[in-house]
Amino acid sequence: MPTDAPSNLPPVLRPDAPPVHTLDQLAARFGLEVRGETAGVTLTGVTLATADLRPGDVFVAVRGVNRHGAEFAAAAAEKGAVAVVTDPDGAELAATSGLPVVLVDDPRGFLGDLSAWVYSTGRDDHLPILFGTTGTNGKTSVSHILEGILGQLGAVTGLSSTAERHIAGQVIVSRLTTPEAYEMHALLALMRERGVEAVAVEVSAQALSRRRVDGIVFDVAGFTNLTHDHLDDYADMREYFEAKLPLFLPDRSRRAVVCVDSEQGAEVVARSQVPTVTVGTPALASDPDASADADWVVEILDERPVGTEFRLTARDGRSLTTLVPVIGRHMAANAGLAIVMILEGGYAWERLVETLDGHRIEAYLPGRAELVSGETGPAVYVDFGHSPDAFEKTLAAVRRVTPGKVVMLFGADGDRDATKRHDMGRTAVEGSDILIVTDHHPRHENPDSIRATLIEGARRAQPNADILEFSPPERAILEAVALVGDGDAILWAGPGHQDYRDIRGVRTPYSARELARRALRGAGWPVPEPHWPVPYPADETPASDPERPAYPAS
Numbered sequence: 001m002p003t004d005a006p007s008n009l010p011p012v013l014r015p016d017a018p019p020v021h022t023l024d025q026l027a028a029r030f031g032l033e034v035r036g037e038t039a040g041v042t043l044t045g046v047t048l049a050t051a052d053l054r055p056g057d058v059f060v061a062v063r064g065v066n067r068h069g070a071e072f073a074a075a076a077a078e079k080g081a082v083a084v085v086t087d088p089d090g091a092e093l094a095a096t097s098g099l100p101v102v103l104v105d106d107p108r109g110f111l112g113d114l115s116a117w118v119y120s121t122g123r124d125d126h127l128p129i130l131f132g133t134t135g136t137n138g139k140t141s142v143s144h145i146l147e148g149i150l151g152q153l154g155a156v157t158g159l160s161s162t163a164e165r166h167i168a169g170q171v172i173v174s175r176l177t178t179p180e181a182y183e184m185h186a187l188l189a190l191m192r193e194r195g196v197e198a199v200a201v202e203v204s205a206q207a208l209s210r211r212r213v214d215g216i217v218f219d220v221a222g223f224t225n226l227t228h229d230h231l232d233d234y235a236d237m238r239e240y241f242e243a244k245l246p247l248f249l250p251d252r253s254r255r256a257v258v259c260v261d262s263e264q265g266a267e268v269v270a271r272s273q274v275p276t277v278t279v280g281t282p283a284l285a286s287d288p289d290a291s292a293d294a295d296w297v298v299e300i301l302d303e304r305p306v307g308t309e310f311r312l313t314a315r316d317g318r319s320l321t322t323l324v325p326v327i328g329r330h331m332a333a334n335a336g337l338a339i340v341m342i343l344e345g346g347y348a349w350e351r352l353v354e355t356l357d358g359h360r361i362e363a364y365l366p367g368r369a370e371l372v373s374g375e376t377g378p379a380v381y382v383d384f385g386h387s388p389d390a391f392e393k394t395l396a397a398v399r400r401v402t403p404g405k406v407v408m409l410f411g412a413d414g415d416r417d418a419t420k421r422h423d424m425g426r427t428a429v430e431g432s433d434i435l436i437v438t439d440h441h442p443r444h445e446n447p448d449s450i451r452a453t454l455i456e457g458a459r460r461a462q463p464n465a466d467i468l469e470f471s472p473p474e475r476a477i478l479e480a481v482a483l484v485g486d487g488d489a490i491l492w493a494g495p496g497h498q499d500y501r502d503i504r505g506v507r508t509p510y511s512a513r514e515l516a517r518r519a520l521r522g523a524g525w526p527v528p529e530p531h532w533p534v535p536y537p538a539d540e541t542p543a544s545d546p547e548r549p550a551y552p553a554s
Contacts, residue, residue, distance in 0.1 A: 012186060013190050014187075015186065015192075018118075018189065019119065022040075023043060023102070024041075026117070034103070035091060035103065036083075037100060038100050041100060046114055048180060054079075058118065059072075059099075060107050060182070062086070069107075073096075077097045085107055086102075087104065108210075108211060113215045115181050115215060126192050128197055129199070129346065130216065131146050131201065131222065132203045133202055133203060133222040133224065134221070135222075138224035141365050142341075144368075145324065146200035148363025149362075152356070156198075157198055157199070158200070160199070160200070161201075163497045167187070168194040209243045213252070217254065218247070222341050223244070223268045224334065225261060225389070232416050241267075248272040255345075256274050257337060258272070258277070258279070259280070263286050278296070279337050281297070284330060284333055295314065295340075298332055298335075304401055307325040309323045310322070320352065325363065325365075326369050328369055328393060329397065331368075331397075366496070367495070367496025368384060369383050372528075373520055373528075376486060376525070377486055377520065378490060378525065380492065380516045381394075383491060386494050388424050391410070391493060395427070401489075402489040405484070405488050406434075407433065408429075408431065408432035408434070409436045409477065410436075410454075411451070413440055426457050426458060429458035429465045430462065432491070433466065434483060435466065436468045436469070442502070443505065451469055455469060477490075481525075490516075492516060499511050
C-alpha cells in the first residue's frame with residue numbers, strides 16, 4: 001500500500017474551513033471500539049497517505065500487498081495525525097505511535113462513510129447536484145460537456161475528470177480518474193464551501209471496485225458504452241462490466257441516463273434499480289433500430305472541423321438542435337447524453353432550449369480530438385483515446401472532415417492491458433493512410449516490445465500498408481508532419497491532455513499538444529496560441545529518455 005505520493009503529483013484539495021468533530025463523536029456515530037485516550041481529541045480531515053497528511057487528520061491504515069499501512073502510524077503521528085483507524089492487525093502495529101486507535105474490520109471499506117462524515121456540516125441545503133458518468137469511452141467528454149452546458153445555464157460548477165479538477169473556475173491537474181474516497185469527499189466539501197451548484201464526476205470501474213465513491217449518492221448516473229479495455233484489472237469483459245453496475249443501485253444514484261448504442265446499454269437498463277431514461281444515436285449504434293427506439297434520439301446533421309451538429313429529439317416531440325465543438329458522431333452522442341442528464345437533474349427543458357437550440361455548446365475538452373493546428377496547413381488532432389473502439393470512432397471522424405490523407409500516430413501504455421494491443425494496431429491501420437507507431441508510457445516494459453506487438457497487429461490486418469516506426473515520440477511527430485500538407489490530417493492518439501510520460505516509474509515532463517505545435521511551426525505552418533500550460537521551457541524540447549537512441553523507420 002503506498003503511503004507516500006510522488007512529490008510531482010498535484011496536492012489533495014480540501015475545504016479551507018473544514019468541520020470540526022471529536023473522536024468520541026466518531027466512535028459514537030459508528031459504534032466503534034477505541035483504544036487509547038479520546039478526551040479532547042478533535043479531527044478535521046482524513047487520509048490514507050502520510051504524504052497528504054495534515055495536522056488534525058485521522059490516518060486510515062489499510063493492509064497493502066507488501067506492507068500494512070499501520071507500520072507508518074508513528075510517521076503519521078509526527079506529522080500531526082490525531083488518531084489511527086485500522087483493523088485488529090493494524091492496531092497492534094499502531095500501538096507504539098501513541099495515538100488512539102479506532103478499530104474497524106475493513107478500513108478501506110469504511111473510508112468512504114468516514115470521509116463523508118468527517119467533511120459533513122450536517123446540512124443538506126447546500127449540497128450540489130451530482131452527475132456521475134461511467135463507461136469505457138466518453139466519460140471525460142461527457143463530464144466536460146456537462147460542465148460546459150451547466151456553466152451556460154448560469155450554474156457555478158465543479159468537475160472531477162481524468163484530465164482536470166475544476167472548483168468554481170479554479171483548474172487543477174488530476175491525480176487519478178476518480179480520486180480516493182477521502183480525496184473525493186474533501187473535494188466536494190471544498191466545492192460546497194465555494195458555492196458550487198452542480199458537479200460532474202467521472203466514475204471509473206476501478207473507482208467502484210476500489211470503493212473510491214463510497215459515501216456518495218449521485219443525483220444522476222450516466223452510462224456511455226462498454227468496449228475492450230482494462231483487462232489488466234479485470235479477469236474478462238464480463239467482470240469489467242459487472243464492476244460498473246453498482247453505480248445504478250439506489251445507494252449510489254437516484255436516477256440514470258443510459259446510452260443504448262452498445263449492446264451492454266440494454267443490460268444496464270434492465271439491471272438498473274433506479275428510474276432510468278435511454279438515449280440513442282442510430283448512426284453509431286450496434287443495433288440502429290433499438291437505438292432509434294430510445295427515449296431520446298440523437299440525429300447527426302453535419303460534421304465539420306469546428307464540430308458536430310446534431311438534433312436531440314424526445315418521444316413526445318420535444319427537440320433542440322445544437323453543435324458540440326469537437327469532431328465525431330460519438331461526440332454528438334456524448335453531448336446528447338449530457339443534455340438528458342442535466343434535464344433529469346432537475347433543470348428545466350425550456351432553459352436548455354433557450355441556451356442551446358441554434359447555439360453552440362461552450363465546452364473545452366482537453367486532449368479529446370483536440371485540434372492544435374492553425375486555419376491553414378495540415379490538421380493535427382491530439383486525442384486521449386487508447387482503446388480499439390476509441391481509435392475506430394475518432395479515425396472515422398477525422399476521415400469525414402479531411403479531404404486529403406490521414407496519418408495515425410500512436411503508442412500503447414506499458415504495464416497495462418496488453419490483450420488489446422493487436423486490435424489497437426488493426427483499427428489504427430484500417431482507419432488511416434499512413435500509420436506511425438511510437439512510444440507512449442513505457443513504464444517498466446521494454447518499449448521495443450510494445451511497438452513490435454502493435455506493428456504485428458497492424459501487419460496482420462494489412463500486410464502491405466504504409467507502416468512506419470519512430471522512437472522517441474518527439475521524433476515521430478516531426479516525421480509525421482513531414483509527410484502531410486494542406487488538406488491532410490494527423491491523429492496523435494494516446495497522450496491527449498497529459499503533461500508527462502511515465503518512463504521507468506519517473507514522470508518526465510512532456511506535452512504532445514506542445515510538441516505537435518512546435519513540429520508544425522518548424523515546418524512553416526501557423527499555429528494558434530495554446531490553451532494549456534507547457535510543462536517545459538519554450539526553447540527546450542525534452543528527450544523522452546536520453547539513454548535511448550532514436551529508432552529509424554522500419
